[in-house]
Amino acid sequence: MPFGYNGRVLRVNLSDERITIEKPDEKFYRMYLGGEGFVAYYLLREVKPGIDPFGPENKLIFAAGPLTGAPIPGCGRNSVGAKSPLTGGFGESEVGGSWGAELKRAGLDAVIIEGKSSEPVYLWVHDGEAEIRDAKHLWGKETGETQSIIREELGDKLVRVASIGPGGENLVRFACIIVDLRDAAGRTGMGAVMGSKKLKAVAVRGRGKVEVHNPERLRDLTRWLNQNMDKLAYNLHNYGTGVGMDAGVASGNLPVRNFRDGLFAGHENLDARTIKRTISIGMEGCYACSIRCKKIVKIGEPWNVDPSYGGPEYEALAALGSNCGVDDLQAVTKANELCNRYSLDAISTGVAIAFAMECYENNILTRKDTDGLDLRFGNAEAMVKVVEKIAYRKGVGKILAEGVRRASEIIGGGSERSAMHVKGLEVPMHEPRLKRALGLGYAVSPTGADHAHNMHDTGLVSAGPMLSSLSSLGILEPIPLEDLSPGKIRAFIYYVNWRVLDNSLLICVFLPWDFNQKTDIVTAVTGWNTSMWDLMKTGERITTMARIFNLREGFTKVDDWLPERFFSPKQDGVLSKTSLDAENLRNALELYYEMMGWDKRGVPIRAKLEELGIGWTYEYVSNMFQ
C-alpha cells in the first residue's frame, strides 16, 4: 500500500457521523501543498465569515504535507488549522513528533473535522479507514492518560495520538493540541476548537510506505547533515532549544517581566545547558530526525515532573520563566509539563500569567482576585498554580483562559497596557524592539503575534543557511537587526514566503538546509518539475489567502499593529534607550502592503490574485473595492 505525495483527504462530520474520502488532483497539491496551505484553502473555501469558532460551522483541519513521512530529518510534522477562538481570524499551528508521518502512512494527507459531536468521541484512523469512537470515559483526562487508554483499547502501542486535556475541553481559548505527549500544535487555540467539537483525540496508525521519487538524493542530504552536525546544529543536537539565555539578556532579545524589563539575574538557571547538567535524562527526536533536539527531563519531589511529557523549549523557558520573572528551573519545567498535560499553549499561558502579575503589581488585580495568591513577578509557586487554574477555568484562571485581550477587556482599569498580544494572540519570546522585521511580522502575520509565520531576524549574518538562502534569492548583503529599510522589508517578505512553505510542505524550520536544498528535497520526494520561483510564489499565495480570510472576518489595517509597550524602551537592560519607532513601523507596514501587491488598506489587488493563480478568491474581496 504505497502512497506518494498525494494520498487522500478524509472528511469527518461529527454532527451526522458521515465519513468521506476525497482525492485532489496534482494541480491542487502543487498549488496548496499541504499544511498551512491546505488550511488556508479549506478555511477560505468552506468556512463562512462570521461563524462562531466554537460552533459546528467551524472546521478543524489536520494536515500533513507533501514531504511528510519521507525518510529524511524534519518531515514528521503536521499542521492544525481552524478559525481561531483567540483571534477570530486565521488559526494555524504546526507540531513535530511522528503523528504526521503516521497519518501519511495511513494513506492520508489531511483530515477535515466538521460539525460537532453531542458526546465526547475520538477518531481512529488506520490504513485508510476511519472510525468515530466513544470517548466518554476519556473526557476530563489529561493527555498522558488519554494516550495510554487509547493505545490499550486499540491494542497497539504504536498508535500515535493527538489529543486534548482539560484545557481544550474547558475551551481555554489558547488551548493547544498535544501530539506524542511532548509536542504541541501550540498557537491560536486549536485545542479549544477540538474541545468545542467534543473531539478528545485523533489516533492514527498506518503501515503503508511513503513513496519517494529520488531516495538517493534524500540520502545524500541526510548524510551531509549528519556529517556536519557539529557545525550546523551543535546546540540543537546537544541541548535542544534554549541555549544562550545570557546572549538573550545581553542583546535584549529575552522578554523579562511581561516585556517590561531587560535585566534578569537568574537567566543562567533557565539555560538549556543548565537543564542538561541538572534535570536532563536524555534527548529524543521526531520522526526520522537525527538532530534529536527534544529534551527529556525528570524531577522528583516536590515538583514531580513526568519524563514522558518532555522538557521545556526556549519559548516555554522564557514565557513561564523570565517573562514571569521566574528563575526557578524546576517550577518552570513543572509548569511546562502541566501545559502538556492539560493541553495549554505554553507561550500564551506564560504571557497570560505575566499579564496577571503586572496587573497585580499595579494593583489592578488584588489578592481577592487571585484567590489569595501573591501574584507578584518571580513567584514561582504562584505561577505554577495559575497554570492549573487556567486549565480548569478556576478563579483568576477563568478570566485568563480567555486570553489577555479579552481578559484585559474584562478587568479594565488600564490593564490593556499590560495585554501583550496582536490580534488577540499573545506575543512569543522574541523582542521586536531588537528584531524589527520580526516586529513587523508580529503585526502582519495572519495568526497574530506569531514567530512561526515570521522572519528569524538574526541580523542575517549569524546563520549560515539563512545567509545562503537569502543570497540564493538575490539578497546579497547582510541587513542589520534594527533595520526597517525597504531592503529589509523585501528580505522579510522573501523569508516569510519560505517560512509559510515550511508550514505547508511541513519541514521543520530547525533543519539547517538552505532554500536550494529544501527545493531539492521537494523535487526528490515528489518528482515535481518545480523551482524556487514556483515554491516562493506558493508561499506568497498561501499568505495572501490567509490575509483574505482575515479581511473577510472584518480585520483591517488597524489590527496590523503592535502593543504600545514596544514603542517605549525597556525599563532597564540593553534596550533601555531604544525602541520601535511608530512612524518607521508605519512606513514599513505600508511598504510591505505595496510590495505584497495589496492596496493601502492591505487588501490584495485583483492583478496580484490573478498572478498567484487564485483569481477565484477575488469574490471574497471584491466588495472591499468601492
Next chain:
Amino acid sequence: MPFGYNGRVLRVNLSDERITIEKPDEKFYRMYLGGEGFVAYYLLREVKPGIDPFGPENKLIFAAGPLTGAPIPGCGRNSVGAKSPLTGGFGESEVGGSWGAELKRAGLDAVIIEGKSSEPVYLWVHDGEAEIRDAKHLWGKETGETQSIIREELGDKLVRVASIGPGGENLVRFACIIVDLRDAAGRTGMGAVMGSKKLKAVAVRGRGKVEVHNPERLRDLTRWLNQNMDKLAYNLHNYGTGVGMDAGVASGNLPVRNFRDGLFAGHENLDARTIKRTISIGMEGCYACSIRCKKIVKIGEPWNVDPSYGGPEYEALAALGSNCGVDDLQAVTKANELCNRYSLDAISTGVAIAFAMECYENNILTRKDTDGLDLRFGNAEAMVKVVEKIAYRKGVGKILAEGVRRASEIIGGGSERSAMHVKGLEVPMHEPRLKRALGLGYAVSPTGADHAHNMHDTGLVSAGPMLSSLSSLGILEPIPLEDLSPGKIRAFIYYVNWRVLDNSLLICVFLPWDFNQKTDIVTAVTGWNTSMWDLMKTGERITTMARIFNLREGFTKVDDWLPERFFSPKQDGVLSKTSLDAENLRNALELYYEMMGWDKRGVPIRAKLEELGIGWTYEYVSNMFQ
C-alpha cells in the same frame, strides 16, 4: 590569463580617445548579469534624457554575459545597446556568432563606446588591451571587405569583427551591426548609432581561457542535447529557421503583403526545406554550438550571392519575401545578403519596402516617387533594388531609411495606415492576430515591436522545453494562443522574464534547455548561489529598468499600442474572420501593468523598485507621481 564570469568593462571615449577599464563587483554582476541588463544599467545611469541618438552623448554598449564563452552550445553571443534612433527609446539587440566569446577571451565583458570621432576609426581589442585605429580607408566599404582588410592589416585571420557597411555609415535608422558577416544585431538601429560615432568596426581577439565553475555539469547538458538532437532540434539542426511556411499560412502566422493578406501561394518556395534542396551548400554553427542552424547558400547569375554572408533566416524570408508578396527565393536571398553587406536590419528593411509597396498600390506613392520602379507587391527585382536604395539613401530609399513611422509622416496621405510599427520599430514576422500574448508583447516591449523581448506564444503545448519551463514556474495547464486571460498575462510575464534573461545571460533562445536546465547552466558556469527566483527577479528588474528609460524619454501608455491594422481581420486566409479586440487588449494591458507593479499609467511604483533592489531608479520616475 583566465577570466571567470566577471572580466572587465572597457570604456572608450571616441571624442578624446580616452580608454579606461572598470571592474564591477560580484553584486553588480548578480544584479545586472550582462547583455541587455548591462545595457539597461548603463543607459539609465549614464545617458541623459532627451539627447540626440546620433549625438556624442549617446553611448553604444557592446556586452557579453556571464555565460559567454563557456564551452556549451548557445553561449557565443553578445548584445548591443544604445538609445535607439528608430524609436527614441531603449535600443538593444543580440547577435550570435563568436564575437562575444572572443571578447570574453580577450578579458572583457563589455565595451562602452562614448563620444564621437571626427574621422572614421575602428577599435582593436586584444587580450585586455584596446587601440583606436584609423578607418578612413574602410569608410564606404561593405562589411565583407571591411572584415578582410582588418584581418589582413592585423595579420590575424582569427580576429572577430563587428562592423557596419554603408547602411550604418549613412545613418539608416534601422541599420544593424554585422558580426562574422552572417549574424546581425538587427533591431533598433544600433548600426546607425555606430555610424554616427564614425566607428566602422570593433575587432576582437583573445587568447584567454574562460573559467567555468563546474565543467562536468556543462558536459552533461551538452551530451544530453547532442544525444537528443533529433527530438529537440531536428528542424533547426537540419534546415535552420524557416521550416514550415505551409503551417505559417495555415495558421495565419505568416505575414503576407504588409500584414494585410493571409493567402500566399508561393510559400513553398521560401521554406527552409526548399533552400536545403536548392541553394544550400552546408550549415554552420555559432561558437561551440552543435545545433549548427546557420545556412550557407550560394547562387550564381544573375543574383550572385556570396556564401560568406550566410543564408536568410525565417525573419528575412518572411520580411523580404511573403510580406513583400515576393516568392522568388533567389531574390529574397540576394536581398538578405545585401542587408548583411550593407548592415541593414532585414526585418525593418522588408517592412519598409512592404510599406512602400502598399503606398504604391494605394497610389500614395507613384512611379515618380519610386524612380520609375513598378513597386507593386510581388515585384522581386524592385524589392532588391530598394534594399540598395535604402542603404545609400537614394530616391525612395532616402525616405524609407527613416523607418516606416517617419516615412509615413513625410509621405502623409493616409500612409500611416500602412506603417506597421510599434514605437517606431517595424513589426517582425509573427502575427499578433493569432498569437495574442505576442501582440501584447509588441505593445509593451521597451524596444517596440520586437519578438526578442517577447513570448514565443506557441499555444504552450507544442514546445517541450516551454511546457516544462512554464510548469516549473507553476503554470500547470496549457493556455490557447488566442487567450488573453489573466492566466495568460501571468504566463506572458513569467516567460518574458526569461526572455530578458536569455538576452542578459546571453544564451541563445533556440537552445532547447528548459528554465531549470538554464538555471543549472548559470550555476555551473559562475558558481553563484542563485536560483530560479533570483534569475526571474533579475529578468523583471531589467524589464523595469528599460521601462523607466522609456518613461524618462517621454513615452506614455499611448505608445504601448499596436497598429490599427491588427484590430481588423486579414483580407483573406485563415484569419479573415478574426482579429485582435481592442477592449480585450486594453484590459490585458492594464492587467499587465498591475501585475508588473506599475500604476495605471505604466509607471513602476516605488515598492516594486525597492523589491527589485533598484530603489536608486526611483529618482527617475518620482516626478511622474503628482
